Amino acid sequence: MGLFRRWFGGSEGRSGEAVTGLTAPETLEQHGHRSAVSDERARSDGEQGEDSRIRVKVQYLLETAINPAVAGHGGVVSLVDVKDRMVYLQMGGGCQGCGMADVTLKQGIETMIREELPEVVDIIDVTDHTAGENPYSAASKK
Amino acid sequence: MPRLLLLLPTTTYRTAAFLGAARKLGAEVVVASERAHVFQQAQPGRFLSLDFLHPDQATRQVVEFAVTRPIDAVVGVDDATAVLAAVLSNALGLPHNPLRSTVAARDKYRMRTLLRGNGVPVPPYALRSFDDNPVVEARRTAFPCVVKPLMLSASRGVIRADGEAQFVGAVRRLERILRTPEAAADGEAARQVLVEGFIPGREVALEGLLVKGDLHVLALFDKPDPLDGPFFEETIYVTPSRLPSTVQAEIASCTARAAEALGLRDGPVHAELRVNRHGPWVIEVAARSIGGLCSRTLRFGTGLSLEELILRQALGMEIPSLEREHRAAGVMMIPIPRAGVLKEIRGQTEARAVPGIDEVAITAHPGQDLVPLPEGASYPGFIFARAESSERVEAALREAHRRLEFVVMAPRKPSEAVSP
Numbered sequence: 001m002g003l004f005r006r007w008f009g010g011s012e013g014r015s016g017e018a019v020t021g022l023t024a025p026e027t028l029e030q031h032g033h034r035s036a037v038s039d040e041r042a043r044s045d046g047e048q049g050e051d052s053r054i055r056v057k058v059q060y061l062l063e064t065a066i067n068p069a070v071a072g073h074g075g076v077v078s079l080v081d082v083k084d085r086m087v088y089l090q091m092g093g094g095c096q097g098c099g100m101a102d103v104t105l106k107q108g109i110e111t112m113i114r115e116e117l118p119e120v121v122d123i124i125d126v127t128d129h130t131a132g133e134n135p136y137s138a139a140s141k142k
Numbered sequence: 143m144p145r146l147l148l149l150l151p152t153t154t155y156r157t158a159a160f161l162g163a164a165r166k167l168g169a170e171v172v173v174a175s176e177r178a179h180v181f182q183q184a185q186p187g188r189f190l191s192l193d194f195l196h197p198d199q200a201t202r203q204v205v206e207f208a209v210t211r212p213i214d215a216v217v218g219v220d221d222a223t224a225v226l227a228a229v230l231s232n233a234l235g236l237p238h239n240p241l242r243s244t245v246a247a248r249d250k251y252r253m254r255t256l257l258r259g260n261g262v263p264v265p266p267y268a269l270r271s272f273d274d275n276p277v278v279e280a281r282r283t284a285f286p287c288v289v290k291p292l293m294l295s296a297s298r299g300v301i302r303a304d305g306e307a308q309f310v311g312a313v314r315r316l317e318r319i320l321r322t323p324e325a326a327a328d329g330e331a332a333r334q335v336l337v338e339g340f341i342p343g344r345e346v347a348l349e350g351l352l353v354k355g356d357l358h359v360l361a362l363f364d365k366p367d368p369l370d371g372p373f374f375e376e377t378i379y380v381t382p383s384r385l386p387s388t389v390q391a392e393i394a395s396c397t398a399r400a401a402e403a404l405g406l407r408d409g410p411v412h413a414e415l416r417v418n419r420h421g422p423w424v425i426e427v428a429a430r431s432i433g434g435l436c437s438r439t440l441r442f443g444t445g446l447s448l449e450e451l452i453l454r455q456a457l458g459m460e461i462p463s464l465e466r467e468h469r470a471a472g473v474m475m476i477p478i479p480r481a482g483v484l485k486e487i488r489g490q491t492e493a494r495a496v497p498g499i500d501e502v503a504i505t506a507h508p509g510q511d512l513v514p515l516p517e518g519a520s521y522p523g524f525i526f527a528r529a530e531s532s533e534r535v536e537a538a539l540r541e542a543h544r545r546l547e548f549v550v551m552a553p554r555k556p557s558e559a560v561s562p
Binding site: 065069072102104107137138 | 155165181189
């Protein structure tokens with residue numbers, strides 16, 4: 001979990017709490033606070049259990065690191081699903097239709113997720129970018 | 143893993159293509175844009191914000207960055223960043239085109255002066271200033287003529303004039319365009335206008351890759367819609383060209399001489415030429431690849447993209463093939479139907495169902511101001527087709543476009559204008 005030190009400085013638990021009031025997912029899991037959805041999946045076979053674990057961690061990253069950052073441009077990123085270690089994300093607000101959405105996804109979000117969860121096979125953007133009504137940056141022919 | 147510095151303006155269409163190519167090549171990418179990215183603080187090794195208008199400052203930043211994270215190649219994706227890429231590569235000791243060449247390729251007046259001086263056919267031209275009285279200038283201008291900004295691209299600000307009154311109107315209209323903050327950033331160039339003779343004939347675009355001074359033609363596109371003005375909205379590009387092979391060879395030779403005259407030696411070139419009974423005339427030679435999403439028409443060898451070729455060359459990797467696929471391919475840059483606020487584009491499913499259509503990529507968003515040429519700076523989207531012949535590609539593009547229905551509301555009043 002060196003990632004959290006790099007992003008926020010200081011110890012992981014402290015910095016995580018400072019940002020959102022949450023604690024790291026491992027701590028939540030240790031105390032039996034997993035979501036109903038993840039509990040159901042954890043009861044199934046190992047692969048689904050792994051997807052469930054990825055889901056919890058990605059959700060945590062979204063809440064503590066990714067969404068606070070993209071909020072600066074009016075954006076928001078939601079976890080749609082995790083299946084077979086593929087993470088499906090949806091971008092909204094200023095990210096939807098933004099000319100830099102690919103940069104945000106591949107350089108930013110994907111890097112963060114892969115550093116924390118190297119077992120993730122791929123990160124898929126399922127956003128309908130053509131429906132974005134207020135993209136932060138729009139492409140133009142310069 | 144090689145590290146690539148990609149110069150990506152936040153408004154470029156080219157982001158996804160270059161990032162995708164870099165990923166396929168296994169390169170680590172550092173994205174440099176003119177505005178700080180939201181993840182820049184969290185991941186300082188992957189982002190840089192550079193002032194593209196101040197190369198000295200940008201150079202200091204990049205050189206400092208490269209002390210701890212060495213950079214193997216710098217690649218720009220448009221006219222402005224092609225110049226900065228040369229500046230930065232020079233500072234980092236990386237191979238690059240001469241700076242004066244990239245500057246000349248960006249400035250229509252300098253370009254024409256170098257081309258004419260080296261015997262490359264260009265339209266007759268003259269440089270005028272907005273400080274000159276256009277009424278007086280009109281009297282000493284031969285018609286028909288075309289007024290152009292020195293640095294904008296994709297036909298923005300380009301207006302044909304067939305007489306003195308039209309000339310005065312065109313110059314004043316261009317001056318207003320160049321007063322916008324984005325265009326005015328070009329400094330003195332935004333106070334000048336190029337006036338050149340209108341060359342009748344067909345227009346083509348050549349996509350090429352220069353390797354140690356040799357031009358490799360990657361694709362020659364016909365532009366089947368007439369471009370006779372008063373504005374020059376680009377619509378359909380189809381390759382292979384249907385021009386006779388001898389004419390195609392002349393076009394390639396003319397482009398190669400133009401690149402040599404400018405001093406360009408390596409990297410992509412995108413050239414626009416007019417062709418008539420006198421032969422080819424060079425209109426533009428840019429030290430960059432084709433704009434918009436148009437590169438999606440091109441595949442090479444076993445499926446390489448144009449961007450992969452460009453990055454492979456920049457990173458010193460082997461290029462397995464420069465041969466384009468055998469099928470005909472084309473793109474339509476969807477024309478702006480009329481000025482207004484886009485509400486929706488209907489008929490996309492029907493357009494995609496046209497045989498030969500690969501993709502209908504809508505890039506405009508609901509609520510976007512649609513601004514036609516010569517002021518406009520974006521397309522509603524792109525249609526892509528592949529087929530066994532150029533004729534079928536062109537027909538598919540036209541049919542798909544016919545099936546699209548644009549719902550456009552009245553233009554906003556100035557008091558309702560939204561910032562871009």
